[in-house]
Amino acid sequence: MPKIYTSEKDERVIDNVLKKGLFAPGPKWTVLRIALAISLRIPTEPSDELDKGIKGGSEYSFEQLTGESQKPDYTDSFCALLSVYHQKDLFKNIDQYRIYLQRHARRGLREIRTAWKESHDFHEYLYQELFSNLISQQQKMDEDIEKQVKSALSEIGVKAEIRNIVKGPRLTRFYIYLPNINDLDRLQKGLDKISFYLGIGKHRVFENMTDKPRIIGLDVPRPASTWHYFTGGDLREWAADPPSDYILPVWPGVDVLGEPICFDLAEAPHLLVGGTTGSGKSVCLHALILSILHNNYNSNLTLCLIDPKAVEFSQYNGLKNLYNDEIVTEVFDAHNLLSELVTEMSKREQKFAKSNVTNLTEATLAGITGLPRIVVIVEELADLLMQKQDIEGPLIRLLQKGRSAGIHLVLATQRPDSTTFSGLLRSNVPSRIALTVQKSTESKIIIDETGAERLTGKGDMLCRWLGKSVIRIHGVHIRRDDIASSLKEISRGQINGDR
Incomplete structure (x- = not known):
């Protein structure tokens, strides 16, 4: 009889759901069926990495x-459900059916492990995951919120239509x-x-000035159950048609009305990304990395990934674009990498001077080859600075002069504070992304104004x-499966990959 297999981590999730979520000693396959339903809500197919890492778990017939x-x-x-989902007749291929069943069950367990907090009501979590898009409920919410906004304006003495x-x-x-x-x-x-009248907690109603006389926009946050997420599939569609004049196009997400937002990282020319734990900072970095790879996979790009956690960027191992064919995880190696880039920057400047050009773009037009764009992405800069303070030296030099040499830095942290990030460092990173932070002072450090705390x-x-x-901007919701499928398509040349 066919069987599916789980890992030790999977089994811990199952046990936690039964004991702390459902509060019942029911059969474990109950949780597996829930996990299957959650996975089928995700538009991208589960990765084949879910066929691996099955140790210390159990088997289910x-x-x-x-x-x-x-x-x-x-x-x-x-x-039938899996046949429709994968657009394959799995009734004729029981082995493939078993593989897909296992992948979906394990992916669903992984989603529960990462998204559900044991201190939160599991039934409410399931409701949000499985039944959040009920049309009749949304229509009633829309009618209610319109009435509440009118009443709120009246309460503060504003006559408005x-x-x-x-x-x-x-x-x-x-x-x-x-x-x-x-x-x-x-x-x-x-x-x-x-905001207080509408009962939206710590979140805030934001104003939005328009170009129409006497018209102002009020952006009112809705319950999470009504949110629409944009996924890695959407990112791939946007990347298939990039702006022709952008060198390093990146899509962090969509604006508040759902229109995709694209920036040119080459013009940034450096970026600071800050946000507290759970704000989506790491997911944002994945969106930026995949954006870059979609249009610059081949020899015109070198990617330097520094990951002190040693887990967040692991899926990018093996990319041919990686600097020295590795992801840096140790602070000493990170310092050496940045120092090597300072040396490379100086060499490029000398080469530009001899050729009477001022930057990499001009050098490329002049026929100078063998100088790829270099993008450095640091997953947690605060950890590096705390462990090795003198790492700030090469960072500052690259931030000050890297643009003309075609070297661009993306620095991320979940602890944005003035002690860790000196004024000199911040002043040389002109582009900023602030995800949710805990305090208004942290918002000011990242984007020079308050708001991110709300x-x-x-x-x-x-x-x-x-x-x-x-x-x-509302960020693209990148999952591990999105990363895996995107990297496969990019490496096969199914997405731009070479501009």
């Missing part, structure tokens, strides 16, 4: 998992007409009161790109 030969028997139902309502992925924008322009100040000063989390961010005003 189809009789247990699908009820094969039992009453009720869901074997055919499960096979709601002229239009536009729903974005996470927010609803109300276009408010103010007959009396003196009400604008009253409205702006009353945003916290409106974001909704999970990839919600405020971006200040060089020469542009702050824009709010």
